[in-house]
Amino acid sequence: MSIEAITIPKWGMTMTEGLLAEWMVAVGDRIERGQEIMEVESTKTTNAVESPVSGILRRIVVPEGDTAPVGALVAVVADASASEEDIDAFIAQFASSAKQDDGEASGAVAPKKIDVGDQAVINALAIGPESDSTIILLHGFGGDLSTWMFNQDAFAKDFRVVALDLPGHGASTPISEGNVLVALVDAVEKAVDSLAVGKLHLVAHSFGGAVAAALAERKGEAVASISLVAPIGLSGDMNKAFLDDFVAAERRRPLKDVLERLFADPSKISNDMVEATLQFKRLEGVPQALGAIKDLIANEQGQVQSITQALRTFKGPVQLIWGESDQVVPVPTQSEVPQNVALDTLPGVGHMPQMESTTEVNRLVLENIAKAK
Secondary structure, eight states: OOEEEEEOOOOSSSOOEEEEEEESSOTTOEEOTTOEEEEEEOSSBEEEEEOSSOEEEEEEOSOTTOEEETTOEEEEEEOTTOOHHHHHHHHHHHHHHHHHHTTSOOOOOOOEEEEEETTEEEEEEEESOOOSEEEEEEOOTTOOGGGGTTTHHHHTTTSEEEEEOOTTSTTSOOOOSSSHHHHHHHHHHHHHHHHOOSEEEEEEETHHHHHHHHHHHHHGGGEEEEEEESOSSSSSOOOHHHHHHHHHOOSHHHHHHHHGGGSSSGGGBOHHHHHHHHHHHTSTTHHHHHHHHHHHHEETTEEOOOOHHHHHHOOSOEEEEEETTOSSSOOOOGGGSOTTEEEEEETTOOSOHHHHSHHHHHHHHHHHHHHOO
């Protein structure tokens, strides 16, 4: 007899509870490991949750519309041999164990600010075991380290993982004057040098791809692999209106309209995510920094940056991951992708594959890392 728990997942270090937005299966259904079975809404986004086990969904404990803490039991999966009394006992035992664990330290690690000189800091979150290499996570324009909330735990099973807020994003100091890209990469490099151990595996999204490419050129053989999710810098095409509208949006409705362009399914954008982004955009120095970075990314002729040469000359494995429904940075043509670079496209996915197709992105990144010498 096998009885298994389905619980509220933890996405990122700040998530404490989740709203069960939708059950995608019903009691009595046979479900398989990896099957999407429910949608959970956090303060950041709404995302589908895959079942960690196979079996029959015997009991739903938390109905649609209810909120439950991270780790709370929401459903029970069991084989046909388990009686209703067995399931009742399992639920009672789970509740008893949860009560005993309440208030104990969770072992969660908080982000910390790294001094990178000139009275500037980089906000960084380092998790995972001690290892001989480090995965560096770099988000895109307008994002922060929570971009990787669905990925970091999977990567941290075997690697040290460092997620950074780029300058002018999250809790990192804005940069808006001088050679902004050079200064930005300087700050990121100092933070990486402070936190990373051994070989580096760079994983970056969108604008972060340009930062990763520049960092790879600087660090040389210290970088073992590069995995880029919808990066800028490979073609001339770019939805410049997205950048302009993001910077210009000062109210919730216009900003929500902009953020919805990031996802193939716009319902992924929660009201809390809109509010958090709006508050971030109002911080001192952030509007100027975003404006400067926007101009680094694209002008009226298209994309400004090029990462083609950096990827072509890189000696390790390079993986590109793209959503086929990306409305911000279109999928490059095969001729625009260097021959030494792998490109995988994901159907029904927009500009945020790491959040929209988490399992597939995690698999592709870890497979690319495994190819590194």
